[in-house]
Structures are given as C-alpha cells and as structure tokens.
Amino acid sequence: MIYFDNSATTAIDKSVLETYKRTSERFIGNPSSLHRLGEQAGVLLDKSREQIATQLGVKKEELFFTSGGTESNNWVLKGTAIEKRPFGNHIIISSVEHPSVTETAKQLESLGFEVSVIPVSKSGVIDVSALEKLIKAETIIVSTVVINSEVGIIQPIKEISEVLTKYPSIHYHVDAVQAVGKIPTTDWLTSRVDFASFSAHKFHGPRGVGILYWKKGCKLAPLLTGGGQENNKRSTTENTPGIVSSARAFRLLFEDADLKEKQMRRIRNYIAENAAKFPNVVMFSPETKSIQAPHILCFGIKGIRGEVLVHALEDKEIFVSTTSACSSKKKMSSSTLHAMGVPSKEAETAIRVSLDERNTLAEAEQFLIVLKQLHDKFEKING
C-alpha cells in the first residue's frame, strides 16, 4: 500500500499511541479534581503544554487545547466577533482558506458581520496589496492560511505581518494546520501573529486534539462555557491522554525537521518533474520553488475527473485525495483552484498527493509507473 494522503490525516505514531494508552490507563483522574489523581493528571497536562510551548518559542500560558484545527479556527473567528463586536464588524479572510474558516466567516456574515475576501494570484498567492486596501476602521480580524491544503501554496505571512504592524488593534490569525513542522516556524509565527491553529492528527498524533496559540494580551471570547477549564477559556473536561500523546507527537514532529522537509521535497519534486512529462498531465501546484509546500502536489490528467483517478489509483492500493478530504465527498471541485482562476473543467481533474517523512522515493517510482499506465489507458479510452 502507498499512502499519499497525509494532508487529510496521518497514521498515529506507534509510540504516540502507546503514550495515549498508558496515560489513559495510569492517569485516570479529572485534572479539575482536588485529590491526588486529579493533581497528577493536571501536572501531566501542564508538562505537555510546556513542551509544546518550548518547541514553538511561546509561553505555556499562550497555548490552549481544543478538539482540532476546525475548533481552533472557529474559536478565533467567532471569539473575536463576540469580543470585538462593539469596535467593528468587518472580517477579512483570503480566497484560499480551509472550509473551517470560510464557512465560519459565512455564518458570521449571516449574523450581520461584513466579510471581505483577499484575492490570490494565478499561483494562489495572497495579494498583500489588495489586503491593505480592504482594511478599514471596522476591521477586527484578518485570518490567513499558512500552507493551503488543496494545492500546497506557502503564503507570504511575513509580508502580511508587516502590513498589519500598522494596524495593531486588528487580530491576526494564521491557520498553521498544514504548516507546523513542515516549514520553519520562524517563517510564519511572526511577532505580529496573534493566534495560530494546529491539529494533532496531521502530525501522527491522535484525532480530536487541536492546539491554539493565543498571544498574551489579545482578547477572545470563549466558545465553550461551563466548568472553567483551560484557564476559564475553554470549558469541558480535558482530554488528558489525547493532549499528552499529542505533545509527544509534537516533539517527534520537530526532530530532524530540516531533514524531513528535504526528504519530502525530494519526493514531491521527483513526482512533479516526472508526471509533468506525461502529455495529458496539468500541474496546479506552483512552479516557483519558494512558494511550494514540501509535502503537497496537486495536478490532474486532462479529461479525467479527479475522483475517477482517485479510485483507479485505489484499485492499485495507492491512496490520494481529490484536493481536500472535505470537498472530495461532496464532489465539489477545489475552491482554491477556482480562486486561482483555473476553469472548472480543468479543476475537476485535480488530485492531491500529500506526503510525510515516511514516504520513500521507491513509493514515488511505483506511483509514477501506475500513473503512466492509467494515463495511457485513459488516453486510449478518450481517443
């Protein structure tokens, strides 16, 4: 089997699973309980938070655990909307965001907020000068993705941060779900970033654990109110085994991160260069190296719908997606490709290969052999 769908989710690491199991068995207390078992669980949570904070170079008080990237993104947008409503009602997102941002913005729009969308270039890069023109006195938040999940474009977070430095009262949120550990943290966790979202299942952690970086001093309303967990910012009993094992996955993610990035890039580029030689292949991922995510490649075979290719590859035990996992099932073509101006007929052919450090060049070779066979077969059928 070849698993090239790591941007949808990754397999849990064996040692992470072991940590999950051990923590579930040994630390049964509720961290809020007054007794020893509660205290032990609380200490473990604190250590996990500290480990992740050290890795990111932030304070442990600036990290909050959530249920995933979607919740982190919802929290920042909705929490800002609630908190800053007296000061303004204008929200800015880009046209290449994950649905957990676009759909949340739509919901807020239906509640009376105004949403502006920053356009992207043909390569899918956010137009920073257009962003500046959209900012107004009522703007309360700007939210941009770091690495787009469908096509794999690295966004100019440093440039956006520079623009936003002139507007210190606007919250700046980055969705770093596809970026953390894949490209250097310093490329996107700038001093201007107020909030950043992460999701453990994207880096061999368990499902259902997210992390939110929340810069000290910024104000955000809680979405989950109740028992006052997470410093009274997110109520619900903490997912101790999930959090502790996610902290381990986080540490592993950063071990030899440079080497892993190089390895993924090598495989990605090998597939891109060779697939591009097939006459009917159309590349959608950017050609410019500096904006290519190391682990994502998006392309299509002319005249073949993405889902047909996904299933044909699956028959050969190769697993990829049609762009994002969310749009795949709904049979929607990629919203990112649409934003990049790719005609619908072409966008419908798109598939996404997404790698992690465990993939090998041998898998890439095998993938290319099968892809060529399918390419030629479809060419014959289509005449």
Ligand SMILES: Cc1ncc(COP(=O)(O)O)c(C=O)c1O
């Ligand atoms: C960029 C991006 N943001 C947010 C999410 C949502 O993360 P989760 O599945 O943890 O809710 C994803 C998941 O694919 C993503 O790729």
